Amino acid sequence: MKDKYYSIGKVSEICNIPIKTLRYYDKINVMVPNLRQENNNYRYYSHDQMVRLFIIKRLRYLGFSLEEVKNILKEEEIKRIETIVEKKQNSIKAEIEELNKKYEEAATLKNKIHTAYEILENSNSYSAESSFKLEKQREVYVFSKTTMMQSYKNENVNLEKWIDIIESAKERNLNIQGDILVSYHTEMFGQFINRDCEVEFSIVVENNIEDVEVKKFGNFFAANAIHVGEYSDIIHTYISLKRWIEEKGLVVNGPVTERFMLSPVDIPNTKSHIVKIIIPVKPTI
Template sequence: MKDKYYSIGKVSEICNIPIKTLRYYDKINVMVPNLRQENNNYRYYSHDQMVRLFIIKRLRYLGFSLEEVKNILKENDIKNIEVIVEEKRNSIKAEIDELNKKYEEAATFKNKIHVANMILENSGNYNVDNSFRLERQREVYVFGKTAMMQSYKNENVNLEKWIDIIEAAKERNLNIQGDILVSYHTEMFGQFINRDCEVEFSIVVENNVEDVEVKKFGGFLAANAIHVGEYSDIIHTYISLKRWIEEKSLVVNGPVTERFMLSPVDLPNTNSHIVKIIVPVKPTI
């Protein structure tokens, strides 16, 4: 017996498979020992079974379920086995692609938190006027949807539209690269006066020229301001920014956009929320 068979302990040691797992394989008929002593129920495996256990271990490592393993071990047509393995390879590739997307999204989120943290660290000395900047808006790609909002009053963030745009981007397999943008296609302050307003909700994504709803945002001269804290107070930042624009002999030259650098869909603490107001401008004639 010692020359032909291996005890369950020896098999576990050689194959590096826990005894508990070997017993489970026996129970569900994945690998039933060739020999079982009636007096003590000790299990013994043949050399051929050792080889098959290595095959099982490899298939399990590749992600095959135990039911799939059983079917492969029963399969005699090598062409069918090739098809099964190719399907698994494609499945693994899809998992890798999905993990890469998650990795990129996590990197984007980490960078968002890092930038916001730098702003918040200086919030003790924060002054709205100090945040005003005149700069050319960097071009990014965005995926967005426009909606006519009835009797719109910009006091609260429209989370329903935000969630919709994020889910729509994921359904299109777009790689999210940055923040949510909300653009108001009305005159400056028009979003605050409780009337119908065309609002565009978008999110920064990786360039995808194949999607007709992905377009460029930016490339224009803008007066920018940073608003920290409660969103319902943002109108005061708008008023100060408008005054600053006029002092610089500039005029508004397009829809105002709010870039939510840290928002309710990122962290719940409203005191840490950060919104960048982007106002396209041009010099007065």
Template sequence: MGKNQLYGIGKVEEICNLSKKAIRFYDKMGILSPDKVSDKNGYRYYSKKTLLSVPMIKYYKQSGFKLEEMKALLEGTTYSIFEKSFRNKIDELKELENEISLKIKSIKDWYDLIVEAQTVIENDIKEVSVKYVENCKMIYLDQDFNYDYMDSIINIEFTNYIESINNAITGPVMIHFPSFEDKMNGKCNKMKIMQQTILKCKESETVKFGGFMVASCYHVGSHETISETYKKIKDWAKKNGYKYEDKSYERYVTDYWTTKNIDEFVTEVMVKINKGKK
């Protein structure tokens, strides 16, 4: 490119790998103005010096700057303008990064549950097993329970509570029932809904879960028949010399959130156990 040579918009498109539409728009925004506009036909002409702004524009665009934010940067008047603009952009992008990370975690956790449910169904995993549950803290809300599972799992009151404390939840909904026997026999009227939070919250808003061994069994199908899985765990505990605590946990792997086919609901029932002692 010659130092004093001027280039028409077609040549600029070729040299800078920019569309004519983008070049015109940049002119309109005041960040890539032509050096000359023909009085006769309105054609735009650009010098080499002006075109050297294009790599800078592309870099600022890559860095997340809006076109209207680039104007002051391209003028390059003082370091203070750069320092303030860059600092503000870093803060803005960090906030965006946090939002994206939250969304990725939410979707990945849900994806993992779908894969888990598919594995359970495809391999017909319905036997009782013993496993260790990692210790964690979960946000919770104590509520009444009347065996309306859909209302309890897709829980409007709980959702409103999460919003009121400016938090976000992820992973499976879990419900803690105070009595294994009452839940099995259709007599339970209290529950504690629990779920993992993504953001930090107050200690008083959380409850500890895990750090112990459980008897675990997947229940596939309607929640209305989940007492069958409770009885299976009870019989297994008696047969294998385990004592179970008088409370239970239901972990809803897939449910109304994911499918309308109740035959493919997958719920993990868990009860804390001890070998040979109550």
């Protein structure tokens, strides 16, 4: 018998499958030992069963359920087996793509938090005026939606629209790679005075011009400021930045945009929220 059969311990050692798993396979009829001694219930496997256990191990590694494994082992038509494996291959590919998206989103969030940390680390000596800067806005791709907000007053973040833009981007399988942007298509300060206002909600995504709602943002000169803390206080940063723009001999040249570098959908602590104000400008004529 020793020449023809392998004990459950030997099978476990050779195939690197736990004895507990082999017993479970026996219980659910995935792999029933070819021989069982009546006096002690010891299990013994044939050489052919060892080969099938290697097949089972590979199929389990590929993610097949035990029920799927049982069906494959019963299948005699090789073309049918090829179809089943191809379907699993496509499923694995889809999982990889989804994991890559999760990895990129995690990397984006980590970078956002790291950038915010560097700003907040010096928050005790920080002032909005020290962040005022004139620079060319880097061009990025954004997925956006524009809506007319009735009697809009820019005191609180519109989380409903934020959630919608994030979920809509994911539904389109767009790879989110950056922050949420909110642009106000009105005169400067128009978003603060409780009037109808056309507001564009956007999120930075990977280059994908096939989607009609994905477009370029940036590639213009802007006066920028960094606002740290409660969003309801952001108007004071706007006022100071507007004064700074005038002192530089510049005028506003397009819709104001707020880039939420660290926002309520990132962390709950409002004192750590960071918004970059982007105001397109040009020299006074």
